[in-house]
Amino acid sequence: MPEPRPDPRGGAPGPGFGGPGAPAEAxxxxxADPSSLAFEGDAGMLQVDAVAAGxxxxxxxxxxxxxxxxxxxxxxIVFVVLIAVLAKTGLATWGDPQNSIASCASKGPxxxxxxxxxxxxxxxxxxxxxxxxxxxxxxxxxxxSVGAITVGFVIGGGLGLIAGYFGGFVDTLxxxxxxxxxxxxxxxxxxxxxxxxxxxxxxxxxxxxxxWVVLIIAIGIVxxxxxxxxxxxxxLSWSQREFVLAARAQGAKGGRIMIxxxxxxxxxxxxxxxxxxxxxxxxxxxxxxxxxxxxxxxxPSWGNIIALxxxxxxxxxxxxxxxxxxxxxxxxALNYLGDVVRTRFDVREAGI
Amino acid sequence: xxxxxxxxxxxxxxQLAIVLLVVTFxxxxxxxxxxxxxxxxxxxxxxxxxxxxxxAQLRQDLGLNxxxxxxxxxxxxxLLQGHLGHQYSSGLPVSKLVDQSLPVSLQLMIYAQVISLVxxxxxxxxxxxxxxxxxxxxxxxxxxxxxxxxxxVLALFLSFLIGAKLHWLPTAGYAPGWLDPLFDGTQxxxxxxxxxxxxxxxxxxxxxxxxxxxRLLRSDMIATLQENFITLAKAKGITNRRILWRHALRPxxxxxxTVAGLNVGTLIGGAIVxxxxxxxxxxxxxxxxxxxxxxxxELQSYVVVIAVLFVLVNFLVDFLYAxxxxxxxxxxxxx
Numbered sequence: 001m002p003e004p005r006p007d008p009r010g011g012a013p014g015p016g017f018g019g020p021g022a023p024a025e026a027x028x029x030x031x032a033d034p035s036s037l038a039f040e041g042d043a044g045m046l047q048v049d050a051v052a053a054g055x056x057x058x059x060x061x062x063x064x065x066x067x068x069x070x071x072x073x074x075x076x077i078v079f080v081v082l083i084a085v086l087a088k089t090g091l092a093t094w095g096d097p098q099n100s101i102a103s104c105a106s107k108g109p110x111x112x113x114x115x116x117x118x119x120x121x122x123x124x125x126x127x128x129x130x131x132x133x134x135x136x137x138x139x140x141x142x143x144x145s146v147g148a149i150t151v152g153f154v155i156g157g158g159l160g161l162i163a164g165y166f167g168g169f170v171d172t173l174x175x176x177x178x179x180x181x182x183x184x185x186x187x188x189x190x191x192x193x194x195x196x197x198x199x200x201x202x203x204x205x206x207x208x209x210x211x212w213v214v215l216i217i218a219i220g221i222v223x224x225x226x227x228x229x230x231x232x233x234x235x236l237s238w239s240q241r242e243f244v245l246a247a248r249a250q251g252a253k254g255g256r257i258m259i260x261x262x263x264x265x266x267x268x269x270x271x272x273x274x275x276x277x278x279x280x281x282x283x284x285x286x287x288x289x290x291x292x293x294x295x296x297x298x299x300p301s302w303g304n305i306i307a308l309x310x311x312x313x314x315x316x317x318x319x320x321x322x323x324x325x326x327x328x329x330x331x332x333a334l335n336y337l338g339d340v341v342r343t344r345f346d347v348r349e350a351g352i
Numbered sequence: 353x354x355x356x357x358x359x360x361x362x363x364x365x366x367q368l369a370i371v372l373l374v375v376t377f378x379x380x381x382x383x384x385x386x387x388x389x390x391x392x393x394x395x396x397x398x399x400x401x402x403x404x405x406x407x408a409q410l411r412q413d414l415g416l417n418x419x420x421x422x423x424x425x426x427x428x429x430x431l432l433q434g435h436l437g438h439q440y441s442s443g444l445p446v447s448k449l450v451d452q453s454l455p456v457s458l459q460l461m462i463y464a465q466v467i468s469l470v471x472x473x474x475x476x477x478x479x480x481x482x483x484x485x486x487x488x489x490x491x492x493x494x495x496x497x498x499x500x501x502x503x504x505v506l507a508l509f510l511s512f513l514i515g516a517k518l519h520w521l522p523t524a525g526y527a528p529g530w531l532d533p534l535f536d537g538t539q540x541x542x543x544x545x546x547x548x549x550x551x552x553x554x555x556x557x558x559x560x561x562x563x564x565x566x567r568l569l570r571s572d573m574i575a576t577l578q579e580n581f582i583t584l585a586k587a588k589g590i591t592n593r594r595i596l597w598r599h600a601l602r603p604x605x606x607x608x609x610t611v612a613g614l615n616v617g618t619l620i621g622g623a624i625v626x627x628x629x630x631x632x633x634x635x636x637x638x639x640x641x642x643x644x645x646x647x648x649x650e651l652q653s654y655v656v657v658i659a660v661l662f663v664l665v666n667f668l669v670d671f672l673y674a675x676x677x678x679x680x681x682x683x684x685x686x687x
Contacts, residue, residue, distance in 0.1 A: 176374075179371065180378075183659045183662050183663050184375070184655055184658060184659045184662065185622030186622070188655060188658060191639065192382075192643070194643075195646060195648075196382055286502060286504060286505075287503070287504055287624075287625045290504050290625055290628065290629070291624060291628060291640050293643060310508070310629075313508060313515075313516075314515055320508055321508070324502075324509075328501055328505050332497060335499060336496070
């Protein structure tokens with residue numbers, strides 16, 4: 001981690017993305033980690049905003065200085081989580097997501113069959129209320145994505161920390177492992193893993209693992225190398241700082257240094273990437289569902305609502321687009337918040 | 353100088369071999385770990401005990417009586433000779449299916465890359481030139497939204513818009529283009545039709561990349577524009593347009609082009625959902641069908657093919673940069 005620099009943009013307006021400091025970052029990153037360039041294919045997606053935090057930023061209270069957009073994003077996320085939890089626990093329901101009403105089938109806003117009175121967002125192809133299904137679907141989508149990112153962060157983050165701190169052979173081995181996992185496109189790997197974990201379609205219904213666990217494992221494994229590489233790069237630069245040397249001089253062992261010295265410094269960077277990770281995982285759940293390996297019906301998830309009635313795209317577009325819009329808005333909000341966190345904590349390490 | 357380059361190539365080739373060995377080993381291991389017995393699947397026990405002899409014969413034919421490492425070894429040898437196995441349902445060799453589907457994915461990838469670069473470069477230049485202005489923040493905001501837009505949402509939206517409302521273009525299907533005959537000699541090409549089928553999928557795939565490329569170019573360009581040689585060019589009275597396109601673009605485009613190069617690998621086979629929604633018979637759709645049928649051997653072959661392509665493409669990109677930019681060569685050799 002380089003020393004804090006004065007804000008190179010001076011009083012430049014607006015939180016520009018990838019400010020003027022970015023190229024310098026790229027070069028510095030490259031010096032620290034000669035192999036890092038090889039798989040920065042997705043770097044652009046999560047390019048680090050190189051705006052250096054001013055001296056006052058550390059003292060700002062949490063929540064202070066957030067702009068309107070950030071608040072809207074936070075409110076949206078809280079809203080989605082709240083709906084999901086309420087629908088799952090049954091504290092507040094929006095009707096029965098499994099109850100099908102024949103007269104309502106395929107009807108809804110913009111549908112050829114006309115709108116469905118009493119059902120604000122219409123019904124799906126067999127007449128189940130969309131509001132109820134979307135609310136419960138939010139739970140499944142969030143469960144899978146947050147679970148997967150947790151798996152990815154615990155394992156990938158841990159391995160990255162170990163690789164970055166110990167270096168040498170351990171680093172070569174772990175980085176090699178990350179690179180091998182990255183040598184297959186993420187979606188292909190996730191798809192193959194789900195297919196493998198679920199077994200054959202006949203067995204899928206009574207497989208040992210519930211489908212959401214399968215999805216968490218598959219998406220989690222895919223995220224391990226992505227998270228691992230960032231955590232490694234971050235740990236690598238922090239472990240060369242004096243306070244680590246001081247801890248070592250006082251006799252601290254590797255495990256203690258990693259947990260007490262490196263982790264608190266690596267964590268803010270990881271948090272901003274976790275938000276982006278959840279966004280990517282929500283999209284991944286939708287993608288896998290469209291490819292036929294998501295959460296199995298009748299349990300709704302945002303992805304499988306789209307997948308089930310994709311054939312009705314032209315006649316009943318509402319069934320496909322309502323969950324699509326929810327996925328997009330949630331991903332957008334998480335992306336934005338990730339960016340805000342990144343700027344706030346002055347995260348400068350490599351992107352996913 | 354020359355030895356430096358050779359050493360770089362040798363190092364990367366060894367890495368390439370290791371990655372390929374590990375990928376094939378693990379895919380092979382996963383397939384073996386699967387519950388179920390292929391012999392059982394082909395000749396079910398329900399058919400009765402009189403098929404025991406056929407089963408034993410099949411077991412031998414499939415090489416399943418060998419040890420695990422023995423099986424892996426013969427698999428690897430077969431792979432080197434281009435044997436990718438057969439599709440269970442049709443009995444067709446997988447290599448033939450790859451020949452049919454790979455050009456589709458390659459063409460899709462090429463179109464998507466061309467579209468995204470053609471759109472992203474001017475936008476990136478404008479955003480950098482007008483950094484901090486309303487134009488810049490408008491471009492930034494919209495690229496931010498595009499980044500969060502999932503491929504499948506855009507694909508569904510475009511097929512709804514065009515398919516249900518406007519009817520300008522076909523939203524599903526495929527006609528062979530200029531690359532298909534090279535892989536599959538028997539086919540004719542229908543270039544006009546081919547392009548109409550490819551427009552929507554290519555745009556869908558390109559949109560996400562536009563935002564990525566634009567941002568990379570913008571941030572590098574802002575730095576370049578602060579360099580002394582730009583000030584000199586301005587002092588010489590060269591027009592802004594010429595400075596931006598002729599002086600600043602090339603030194604600023606390295607990061608963007610690197611990422612574009614690496615995306616080549618990701619976009620082949622990584623475009624599954626786009627291929628499935630637009631019904632394009634590419635590698636992605638083949639993978640999807642293999643997963644749907646739980647045809648693991650076929651799936652394994654596709655994964656291996658894609659991993660090989662991915663690693664080879666990355667190798668080529670790295671190699672090109674090592675040739676073009678000596679700093680990279682020097683920075684990487686001690687690793």
